[in-house]
Amino acid sequence: MAHISTDHEVLAAVFQVRRADLPSTDRKAALHVLLWQRALSPERGKWSLPGGRLGVDEDMTTSVRRQLAEKVDLRELAHLEQLAVFSDPDRVPRRRTIASTFLGLVPSPATPELPSDTRWHPVSDLPPMAFDHGPMVEHAHNRLVAKLSYTNIGFALAPGEFALSTLRDIYSAALGHPVDATNLQRVLERRQVITRTGTTARSGRSGGRPAALYRFTESRYRVTDEFAALRPPG
Amino acid sequence: MAHISTDHEVLAAVFQVRRADLPSTDRKAALHVLLWQRALSPERGKWSLPGGRLGVDEDMTTSVRRQLAEKVDLRELAHLEQLAVFSDPDRVPRRRTIASTFLGLVPSPATPELPSDTRWHPVSDLPPMAFDHGPMVEHAHNRLVAKLSYTNIGFALAPGEFALSTLRDIYSAALGHPVDATNLQRVLERRQVITRTGTTARSGRSGGRPAALYRFTESRYRVTDEFAALRPPG
DNA sequence: ACAAAAGTGTTAAGGGTACACCCATGT
DNA sequence: ACATGGGTGTACCCTTAACACTTTTGT
Numbered sequence: 361m362a363h364i365s366t367d368h369e370v371l372a373a374v375f376q377v378r379r380a381d382l383p384s385t386d387r388k389a390a391l392h393v394l395l396w397q398r399a400l401s402p403e404r405g406k407w408s409l410p411g412g413r414l415g416v417d418e419d420m421t422t423s424v425r426r427q428l429a430e431k432v433d434l435r436e437l438a439h440l441e442q443l444a445v446f447s448d449p450d451r452v453p454r455r456r457t458i459a460s461t462f463l464g465l466v467p468s469p470a471t472p473e474l475p476s477d478t479r480w481h482p483v484s485d486l487p488p489m490a491f492d493h494g495p496m497v498e499h500a501h502n503r504l505v506a507k508l509s510y511t512n513i514g515f516a517l518a519p520g521e522f523a524l525s526t527l528r529d530i531y532s533a534a535l536g537h538p539v540d541a542t543n544l545q546r547v548l549e550r551r552q553v554i555t556r557t558g559t560t561a562r563s564g565r566s567g568g569r570p571a572a573l574y575r576f577t578e579s580r581y582r583v584t585d586e587f588a589a590l591r592p593p594g
Numbered sequence: 595m596a597h598i599s600t601d602h603e604v605l606a607a608v609f610q611v612r613r614a615d616l617p618s619t620d621r622k623a624a625l626h627v628l629l630w631q632r633a634l635s636p637e638r639g640k641w642s643l644p645g646g647r648l649g650v651d652e653d654m655t656t657s658v659r660r661q662l663a664e665k666v667d668l669r670e671l672a673h674l675e676q677l678a679v680f681s682d683p684d685r686v687p688r689r690r691t692i693a694s695t696f697l698g699l700v701p702s703p704a705t706p707e708l709p710s711d712t713r714w715h716p717v718s719d720l721p722p723m724a725f726d727h728g729p730m731v732e733h734a735h736n737r738l739v740a741k742l743s744y745t746n747i748g749f750a751l752a753p754g755e756f757a758l759s760t761l762r763d764i765y766s767a768a769l770g771h772p773v774d775a776t777n778l779q780r781v782l783e784r785r786q787v788i789t790r791t792g793t794t795a796r797s798g799r800s801g802g803r804p805a806a807l808y809r810f811t812e813s814r815y816r817v818t819d820e821f822a823a824l825r826p827p828g
Numbered sequence: 829a830c831a832a833a834a835g836t837g838t839t840a841a842g843g844g845t846a847c848a849c850c851c852a853t854g855t
Numbered sequence: 856a857c858a859t860g861g862g863t864g865t866a867c868c869c870t871t872a873a874c875a876c877t878t879t880t881g882t
Binding site: 829830831832833834835836837838839840841842843844845846847848849850851852853854855 | 856857858859860861862863864865866867868869870871872873874875876877878879880881882
């Protein structure tokens with residue numbers, strides 16, 4: 361059996377909960393993923409995950425961060441974790457390339473400037489994707505959904521301070537189904553994932569009781585409960 | 595930033611629940627991992643996970659299976675799944691090598707013949723390990739423990755038919771803490787993970803009621819419950 | 829009869845969900 | 856006063872864990 365050196369690339373599915381970019385349409389918050397459009401063949405015009413080849417003496421995590429820095433402000437990347445490896449010999453043409461995929465998360469209000477070929481796309485409505493990047497996004501999304509239920513990973517999607525209804529919208533967008541703010545509060549408070557700041561927000565124009573503000577207790581990833589929660593209603 | 599082609603290896607932590615090999619000692623079943631002893635430098639004499647370099651036109655899964663075939667009878671490998679990638683540039687000397695790790699499971703009664711340099715070692719008492727293979731075993735074990743609680747992965751550790759007390763011993767060895775056979779039965783039956791065969795085992799020499807035999811309903815990996823169970827007592 | 833092993837029944841505790849109801853603010 | 860959004864209380868269900876008790880076998 362012959363052995364060869366193969367290329368190795370890292371690719372990141374970076375998510376953020378955003379209101380739709382389109383001006384007039386439905387302004388509900390939705391989960392978006394960061395993609396760039398290929399200018400060159402192969403797969404010209406299709407959309408790719410950010411990333412690229414692993415450099416010499418580079419750890420994979422270091423490599424992802426370096427390559428993401430070309431697309432987003434790294435200070436806004438609140439979470440980064442390894443996902444699966446895609447190793448099909450024919451997954452891309454020409455040189456054989458193994459891809460290690462990552463999950464990245466950017467908190468909600470931040471809106472970094474993007475290069476002109478780069479854009480946020482709603483996960484529920486992806487453009488034509490290059491190579492095997494479509495399944496990679498799906499895989500990353502599944503992982504995010506799972507971890508929202510038993511870890512404090514939400515800190516990486518939420519602003520520093522937030523009202524519970526805001527947090528509900530974020531969880532709801534990321535999970536893809538409605539979330540009850542009441543129960544979200546209790547689950548996260550019992551697990552001591554969120555803490556009251558003591559301050560309150562001002563009411564909106566249309567009135568309503570002012571919301572208490574919360575923050576995530578820790579900004580470091582932590583498994584909080586082996587029990588899964590936040591599953592779809594029904 | 596320069597780019598290079600790096601070597602890529604696959605390594606598998608293959609587990610089996612076995613009684614201790616030692617003749618006279620404590621014959622309780624314990625979780626073991628398959629290791630081989632390095633005959634050559636570097637790290638000569640230390641113990642390694644089976645695996646090796648990825649071949650041309652080889653999928654990683656294909657590669658692991660090929661390389662494991664040199665150590666165990668592949669027909670006995672009931673489960674194989676990808677774990678993490680280890681990419682520290684200095685994780686092994688000489689050529690830079692990225693390692694993709696796998697979790698493999700072999701059912702309990704099977705005792706394949708092994709090459710002379712290869713042996714089952716209790717996970718709780720590992721020999722001096724080569725390179726970063728120690729943490730790899732630990733990582734694989736953690737994954738196994740987690741998945742025992744919310745998937746049917748036990749099928750890959752258990753014999754085709756078994757008494758519940760046997761299954762309890764297997765789960766107990768793999769989890770590293772005592773398991774109540776009563777509750778194990780109810781949890782796995784409710785989830786329809788195990789099914790009664792209708793037959794019963796004969797009693798042992800010392801008497802006792804004959805045990806009903808069970809089998810796993812499916813022999814394919816499946817997530818059975820988002821809820822974690824089988825956590826340590828207390 | 830007795831010991832040993834297996835299986836059943838019962839209870840308690842914890843977590844999650846659903847939903848009715850009360851509270852505070854703006855118009 | 857009323858609408859609007861926020862927050863609390865409560866009741867229910869499901870799952871698991873713990874353990875006492877019964878059943879079936881061998882000696």
